[in-house]
Amino acid sequence: MDAAARPSAIPGYEDWPGYVRDHPGAQVPEASRPLALVLGVSAPPQDITATVDWEETYDGVTTSQLSWQLGFGPATRAWLVKPAGATAPLPGVLALHCHAGNKYTGASRLIDFPPGRGEPGTEQAGRGPGANESRAPESGPSRYSLYGGRALATELARDGFAVLAHDTFAWGSRRFNLDHPPWRTADALSGFRARWREEGHQPSAAEDYNAAAAFHEDTVAKAAGLAGTSLAGTVAHDDLAALSVLAALPGVDPERLGCLGFSGGGGRSLLLAALSPAIRSYVVTAMMTTFDSLLPTYLDAHSWLLQTPGLARLGDWPGFTALPAAVGFLVQYGISDPLFPETGMRDADRVLAGLHAGAYTGSFWPVGHEFTFDMQQEAFAFLGRALK
Template sequence: MKATQRPSAIPGYEDWPGYVRSQQTAAVPEASGPLAAALGVPAPPPKLPVTVDWEDTHRGVTTSQLGWQLGFGPATRAWLVKPSGDTGPLPGVLALHCHAGNKYTGASRLVDFPPGRCEPRVSAPDPGRHDLYGGLALATELARDGFAVLAHDTFGWGSRRFNLGDPPWRTAAAMEGRRAQWREEGRQPSPAEEYNAAAAFHEETVAKAAGLLGTSLAGTAAHDDLAALSVLSALPGVDPERLGCLGFSGGGGRALVLSALSPAIRSYVVTAMMTTFESLVPAYLDAHSWLLQTPGLSLLGDWPSLTALAGAEKFLVQYGIDDPLFPETGMREADRILAGLHGGAYTGSFWPAGHEFSAGMQREALAFLAGALA
């Protein structure tokens, strides 16, 4: 009897285990060492050859599609957006995309593409831009305000996604149920919907694999983000002494972690990703991905207290009062903790908003970074 070949649990990332085993933990400030160890952040390559696939100018900004290979998994695709004609040096900002349950795309949801250019596999703007970002392309808006902005796909998203065409057994079984539901509804899902459904089931497998390797989903994403920050700081026309980052939702969590791990970040913005760990138990746990809920992370302190590891001079946290992912009591307590820890270096703002990065919130974030990195 012919044995059935067992599919890979990490399709497209079979070289991930060897990479993690060959790398030391990322070099970070001494105070941040326990965080890097808890997340299992592998040291990114010291220098990355960067390719430029295309460059185009439209409506006052120049957009370039970049790429680099990190040493495992598929190559990273990223976009650099900056004011056209401005040679710098400009303050640099890393724009970190959200989770959004959409891993088919990544950073492309933050970019307004010039005519004739679009993110591969996608013929229209990411719907998440309209649902979550007030219809605005965050990276492009930042560039119009005078920043050099790099938006990259991180581990598991967009160009860095897993190959789930032949999914592992547990994911395949779950997808059979989802397809049956679609058939009952008379729906024909798009390739993006198919992939995102599979990726949602597969995220648990990725988290298990990461834990087995001594890393985590958040730690491997932080590895990708540290590498992107090093790319940004080395780009012509970027002032490496004026670097910041910002993100919404999962991107906000990544901004907090990146700021804690890298002393190069002078200012950052966390949007719709701040509460206390205690407030998530028991009713809000299932609203969040493995980007926030890394086993053992709470042994280092609460989520707000991790900001004390960052060397940033100023940072902004934006809260949505009606955010269904966080209880208001947890957000209010986080705000109280942060004000006590940081004094005037911390700014907290509460918005009559749900889980979103509205146009008004973006205007506040852009103005804050402009003042902090001027």
């Protein structure tokens, strides 16, 4: 095949390597610089202009769809959810969506949309977010089944917070355009499609995309390494940018900011708190263990979000909680979580208890890999005590 006919390995993100080169070194506390360097966290734009695409009040909450451009790749789409009629400045929380093997959508899985708005996701990958897309194939309660059937960000807003949930790098509005996937991804996708044909299954756009994205993540990690960053580092860049947007929004108290996330979102919560002194309190759900416990049998249960090359040279995963300026944090464990050995979680809990006298709270739940109703209530109450 002629070289000119080869598909791009990073479709929709050809400007990403140049951005990394031109935006070195995010501004982080001195103690966090080694972490930022290993992750390759680029400096996000200083002044981000967030546009309000629409805003509606329904069932006691006001939901606003926002969008902004970070300088590479497609524009970011996000949702701000807050109690209807709130007048005093509210504590702000960044709700960080999970990985879940679902990159077709992102933060929309955390939002309960007003009637008629629907969940976005059917627009062409690589295009900017629109104001009123139609419903995605995975709309409805099933899209947040890992969250106890609840829209996490919307429920947290009902508890008295201004909650911003954004699509991060490689998810939702920030996903890659895989209409013409690169070679390795195309080969893997052809296998899925052949099996679906044999089964008589007509895949949805989301199923087709997520099958491709699962293999494409390896390509993204390779591209990141060549550019001088990482998947986790570029996700952290997007999360730092979203935090700056949240802090600048009207009606948000920039002195009372927190974050929370489940699974991959929990890892993002830990790293964001480690990189930004603006985070006063945070919650990590179903994303805490020791690095040693992942080898050899649990390694393949996790994505490049957790397994950045060189990260273990700086220390163990629980040790990165020593970097933040947060006044307190909560870690929630599922005893039956199939992605982590219980010994690794127990070891992490002991390390954290020894590192943080009074600042760390750990809770073990008789559940698998999920963020149940009761776990959410504990997380909401914890953030309320810290930020309200």
